[in-house]
Amino acid sequence: MTNAATADTQSAYDNHDDIRNAVAKLCEGFQGEYWRKLDREMAYPTEFVKALTESGYLGVLIPEEYGGAGLKISAGAAILEEVHRAGCNAGACHAQMYTMGTVLRHGNDAQKQKFLPGIASGELRLQAFGVTEPTSGTDTSSLKTFARKEGDHYIVNGQKIWTSRAEHSDLMVLLARTTPKEQAAKRTDGLSVFIVDMKAALGNGLTIRPIRTMMNHSTTEVFFDNLKVPAENLIGDEGKGFRYILSGMNAERILISSECIGDAKWFIKKATDYANERAVFGRPIGQNQGIQFPIAKAYASMRAAELMVREAVRQFFPVSCSRWTKRFPWISSLFCLPTCRSNSRRLSPKQSALASKADSISLAESIPRR
Numbered sequence: 001m002t003n004a005a006t007a008d009t010q011s012a013y014d015n016h017d018d019i020r021n022a023v024a025k026l027c028e029g030f031q032g033e034y035w036r037k038l039d040r041e042m043a044y045p046t047e048f049v050k051a052l053t054e055s056g057y058l059g060v061l062i063p064e065e066y067g068g069a070g071l072k073i074s075a076g077a078a079i080l081e082e083v084h085r086a087g088c089n090a091g092a093c094h095a096q097m098y099t100m101g102t103v104l105r106h107g108n109d110a111q112k113q114k115f116l117p118g119i120a121s122g123e124l125r126l127q128a129f130g131v132t133e134p135t136s137g138t139d140t141s142s143l144k145t146f147a148r149k150e151g152d153h154y155i156v157n158g159q160k161i162w163t164s165r166a167e168h169s170d171l172m173v174l175l176a177r178t179t180p181k182e183q184a185a186k187r188t189d190g191l192s193v194f195i196v197d198m199k200a201a202l203g204n205g206l207t208i209r210p211i212r213t214m215m216n217h218s219t220t221e222v223f224f225d226n227l228k229v230p231a232e233n234l235i236g237d238e239g240k241g242f243r244y245i246l247s248g249m250n251a252e253r254i255l256i257s258s259e260c261i262g263d264a265k266w267f268i269k270k271a272t273d274y275a276n277e278r279a280v281f282g283r284p285i286g287q288n289q290g291i292q293f294p295i296a297k298a299y300a301s302m303r304a305a306e307l308m309v310r311e312a313v314r315q316f317f318p319v320s321c322s323r324w325t326k327r328f329p330w331i332s333s334l335f336c337l338p339t340c341r342s343n344s345r346r347l348s349p350k351q352s353a354l355a356s357k358a359d360s361i362s363l364a365e366s367i368p369r370r
């Protein structure tokens, strides 16, 4: 590749340095002890989420006409990567950034006017996503939660699982069957998307039960028992919900992969600092190749993964689900997971800060997650 071609490729990617610097500054107020205390108490990072919200970072992808910043996916990726590079965790609120895409792309004007300005300001939290069920995970078209039309309402019955942040959300994007699978022309037909007003529904047909997990991810089981959802909360056409949900996943995959890159950068820095600081036999342990090589390998893997995520950002098109946009983030997480694992284990158990973050990143969490 010529130098000119390299320079051109580099200039095509907007790194959003100003945003990164500002996010890094915000994160300085939320150091390791803040997160370790939350982990111990399995508590929600309310203050951190408030700070991100008030700074406008969670609304950057919402168009300006609805009160957001109207920025591109690269800005969202920069924000979430920077949060994780600083040792913080955006998992508590990242869905506020992208779940609104379902309303933005497939909602009608009235729905956009009703929900998007509140989501942009943070007054409304749309960060719960009800798709997975106990008997249907990856096989989404087999989900059983059913929404039956009755006058100007739908009556919803069923159950969701791993519904993250349900207790910290005002609204939920819900995927439910509106036509039984056996009566649908295709198995992916007959599924519909609704916006559920969770605050109004709680105790009126909606029950949320927290699930205790290895990591602090505020995840829950959600039960629907004759829950009434106004028909005006149906997003797009009835029966086409499967493709609406899929269309939102490109953004989600890219943004969460950016968090994985940020995690890897955090671990590599911690490992490097400790290797330079810890002296044994009268010299820093980092002078030994047995310590140097794994860190160098992790760095090379992280940079390769970073390039893949950037390529996914470059190819991002919110509606189509391109083969590569789906795969880049998956591959990036495969690179980053060993980085986090090996750097945390190789050095020393004394590094409790490092161990704490490593422990909180389970295999499940390190793959692109919701």
Ligand SMILES: Cc1cc2nc3c(=O)[nH]c(=O)nc-3n(C[C@H](O)[C@H](O)[C@H](O)COP(=O)(O)OP(=O)(O)OC[C@H]3O[C@@H](n4cnc5c(N)ncnc54)[C@H](O)[C@@H]3O)c2cc1C
Pocket (backbone or CB within 6 Å): 128, 129, 130, 131, 132, 136, 137, 138, 139, 161, 162, 163, 164, 165, 217, 219, 364, 365, 369, 370
């Ligand atoms: C941290 C976290 C947060 C989550 N938050 C949410 C949320 O907010 N909302 C929500 O709806 N869901 C959420 N989920 C659920 C998540 O999206 C599901 O776990 C996912 O859809 C997979 O479903 P499953 O766990 O039932 O796996 P299964 O469907 O049981 O699959 C298990 C494994 O088998 C593999 N597999 C299955 N079939 C095949 C096949 N034919 N070929 C090859 N491999 C196959 C799968 O890839 C997977 O690795 C969350 C999960 C995690 C870990």
